[in-house]
Amino acid sequence: DLGTAVNVQMMVFGNMGDDCGTGVAFTRDPATGEKVMYGEYLTNAQGEDVVAGIRTPVPIAELNDRMPAVYKQFTDICENLEQFYRNMQDVEFTVEKGTLWMLQTRAGKRTAAAAIKIANDLVDEGLIDRKRALTIVEPDQLDQLLHPQFDASKKPESVATGVAASPGAAAGKVVFTADHAVEAAKAGERVILVRHETSPEDIAGMHAAQGILTAFGGKTSHAAVVGRQMGKPCVVGCGAIEIDEPGAKFSIGGTVVKEGDFISIDGATGEVFVGQVPTLEADIHQNVELAQLLSWADDVRRLGIYTNADYPKDAKRAREFGAQGIGLCRTEHMFFEEHRRPAVVGMIMATSDEERSKYLEQLLPFQQEDFEGIFEAMDGLPVIIRLIDPPMHEFLPSRESLLEEVVRLRTTGEDPTALAEREHMLSVVESHWEVNPMMGLRGCRVGLMLPGLTEMQVRAIFQAACAQTRKGVKVKVEVMIPLVSHINELRAEITKLRAVAEQVMEEQGVRVDHKFGTMIETPRAALTAGNLAEEAEFFSFGTNDLTQMTFGFSRDDSEGKFLLDYVKRGLLPSNPFQSLDQDGVGQLVRKAVKDGRATRPEIELGICGEHGGDPASIDFFHRVGLAYVSCSPFRVPVARLAAAQAALRNDHNVGAEKDV
Numbered sequence: 001d002l003g004t005a006v007n008v009q010m011m012v013f014g015n016m017g018d019d020c021g022t023g024v025a026f027t028r029d030p031a032t033g034e035k036v037m038y039g040e041y042l043t044n045a046q047g048e049d050v051v052a053g054i055r056t057p058v059p060i061a062e063l064n065d066r067m068p069a070v071y072k073q074f075t076d077i078c079e080n081l082e083q084f085y086r087n088m089q090d091v092e093f094t095v096e097k098g099t100l101w102m103l104q105t106r107a108g109k110r111t112a113a114a115a116i117k118i119a120n121d122l123v124d125e126g127l128i129d130r131k132r133a134l135t136i137v138e139p140d141q142l143d144q145l146l147h148p149q150f151d152a153s154k155k156p157e158s159v160a161t162g163v164a165a166s167p168g169a170a171a172g173k174v175v176f177t178a179d180h181a182v183e184a185a186k187a188g189e190r191v192i193l194v195r196h197e198t199s200p201e202d203i204a205g206m207h208a209a210q211g212i213l214t215a216f217g218g219k220t221s222h223a224a225v226v227g228r229q230m231g232k233p234c235v236v237g238c239g240a241i242e243i244d245e246p247g248a249k250f251s252i253g254g255t256v257v258k259e260g261d262f263i264s265i266d267g268a269t270g271e272v273f274v275g276q277v278p279t280l281e282a283d284i285h286q287n288v289e290l291a292q293l294l295s296w297a298d299d300v301r302r303l304g305i306y307t308n309a310d311y312p313k314d315a316k317r318a319r320e321f322g323a324q325g326i327g328l329c330r331t332e333h334m335f336f337e338e339h340r341r342p343a344v345v346g347m348i349m350a351t352s353d354e355e356r357s358k359y360l361e362q363l364l365p366f367q368q369e370d371f372e373g374i375f376e377a378m379d380g381l382p383v384i385i386r387l388i389d390p391p392m393h394e395f396l397p398s399r400e401s402l403l404e405e406v407v408r409l410r411t412t413g414e415d416p417t418a419l420a421e422r423e424h425m426l427s428v429v430e431s432h433w434e435v436n437p438m439m440g441l442r443g444c445r446v447g448l449m450l451p452g453l454t455e456m457q458v459r460a461i462f463q464a465a466c467a468q469t470r471k472g473v474k475v476k477v478e479v480m481i482p483l484v485s486h487i488n489e490l491r492a493e494i495t496k497l498r499a500v501a502e503q504v505m506e507e508q509g510v511r512v513d514h515k516f517g518t519m520i521e522t523p524r525a526a527l528t529a530g531n532l533a534e535e536a537e538f539f540s541f542g543t544n545d546l547t548q549m550t551f552g553f554s555r556d557d558s559e560g561k562f563l564l565d566y567v568k569r570g571l572l573p574s575n576p577f578q579s580l581d582q583d584g585v586g587q588l589v590r591k592a593v594k595d596g597r598a599t600r601p602e603i604e605l606g607i608c609g610e611h612g613g614d615p616a617s618i619d620f621f622h623r624v625g626l627a628y629v630s631c632s633p634f635r636v637p638v639a640r641l642a643a644a645q646a647a648l649r650n651d652h653n654v655g656a657e658k659d660v
Helices: 047-052 062-066 068-085 112-124 130-135 139-146 178-186 200-208 222-230 288-300 312-320 331-336 341-349 353-377 399-412 416-432 444-449 453-470 487-508 523-527 543-551 555-568 585-599 615-624 633-649
Strands: 021-026 038-043 089-096 099-107 163-166 169-175 191-195 211-214 234-236 241-244 249-252 255-258 262-266 271-274 304-308 326-330 382-386 476-481 513-520 538-541 604-607 628-631
Touching: 021 047, 021 062, 038 062, 062 068, 068 089, 068 099, 112 130, 112 139, 112 288, 130 288, 130 633, 139 633, 163 222, 169 178, 178 191, 178 200, 191 200, 191 241, 191 262, 200 222, 200 331, 211 222, 211 262, 222 234, 222 633, 234 262, 288 633, 304 312, 304 633, 312 353, 312 633, 326 331, 326 628, 331 341, 331 353, 341 353, 341 416, 353 382, 353 453, 399 416, 444 453, 444 487, 453 476, 453 487, 476 487, 476 538, 487 513, 513 523, 523 543, 523 585, 538 585, 543 555, 543 585, 585 604, 585 615, 615 633, 628 633
Parallel strands: 169 191, 191 211, 211 234, 304 326, 304 628, 326 382, 382 476, 476 513, 513 538, 538 604, 604 628
Antiparallel strands: 021 038, 021 089, 089 099, 163 234, 169 262, 241 249, 249 255, 262 271
């Protein structure tokens, strides 16, 4: 709008003879962080010659052989620049007739490993203090250090690119079903699960696979969210692949890949490769400099860093990464284990409370076993357990596949017994089928409509807590009731579940440190948080669903249909499922914090949605005054650093925003 700017400046020429030249250099190695001059130089050349690839430059050190006085002057200036800017510099220079001219300097881009080493070294050299060191490392860079990476020297051309959903590199044989993934893994094979899109019934296969590739979906699709939770490399929305599941193959252009063939995926770039690409394993525990940086972050941050973990192994890994508790344990994931599914299906298909109770009794020891493992792994740290949340149809066979099977059996007449069984199953699935299941019978509504289900879960939780307490494990458990919209729902659930908890503790003769609370994930819950706080001892903001319901966007559909285009066209500043919409969804969070505290000043407030691992969102949660953020295990180090930066950026504000 202001018109064209004109910059008038002196020109110097590096192409006037052999006593001229030009170069680009970093004051430290941008790959390793080592304190050595790193760069390139060309004699008798202009800057364009260096970057255009027309000629091959020589290492910057050779300037010392050709023009030692100039090189000495150049390195002295670089030292001064580092001293002044207190950071590694990326500089450009020209030598004209033996005279050195500096053209520009800026903070140099660097790898994660280099960033961490440079931050530590600058502190050791006395150039910066620890707080400054925390600000010169980008939190998202830490992902590079936590996952396997492909060996860049052996990386071929990719055959397709999808959405980079969960970082890391993996190679394995192609499988198209979760069952095949489990079978192959049991046989000791490494596999990549390839699906049109994943659903909760694929959980066991996702666990067994080295990585996940889907044709549809975005960064907040089921495959992406669960992949990040598990620390599995994941590429989604790879529209270039055409999957022929009955034929057990997929094609990319003219290339056909069959089940059992090897592919490799890079979850950090979204690239897909045919064949096996060698990987380099990451070992965060051997990275002393990263541990040092994160310890400085822990000294500064106010926000607690929890993790989302559904299994003991996830809890142990997150604790190794520095998690201070579990902010979200999704109990329904425990129901998808292969040997537990029959009891789950039986429980859903039950036609009476007595029949349902029989199946719930089968499920209780499974749940208790899992909770005991989690409490043991998190000894002394809080564990927030969300009661069953998804729609019931997700535990049942697909309506479409059942319908096809019934039609086939009716047509062939080959197996009347199987037909009757399938017809009965289809009738049950039909009874649970919903036009909009994510806004249907799920969350607290399931506990209210299926007597005994959430009572069984709470009994399993408290029996596990009592058993571990007797073993000397310090248990801190918080039971979270999901998808509440009205105080009456919450009051009804909490009343009956508190009674179960008290009964178990009386039976066991053990008292357990516990709380009951709710997940704030509907706009009405946020708007009536003051009422909900009459019953809830804690709030955990489920910002995935809160974003979905506030925008009216289907998370599973919008990214593939229009959302990414919205961001590209500037209709939205960013994907609201990746970085919190502070102006809209954030206002609901802010109001719920204010109203919840007004009713119950000591209420515990946290967030367990995907935004818990996003640095920009973490800054907002710090300002709003939450107690903790919860994220997937591999995002814990990222969140620790981001929380420290939020504290530094906001003048160590340890309370809430002024209007809160």
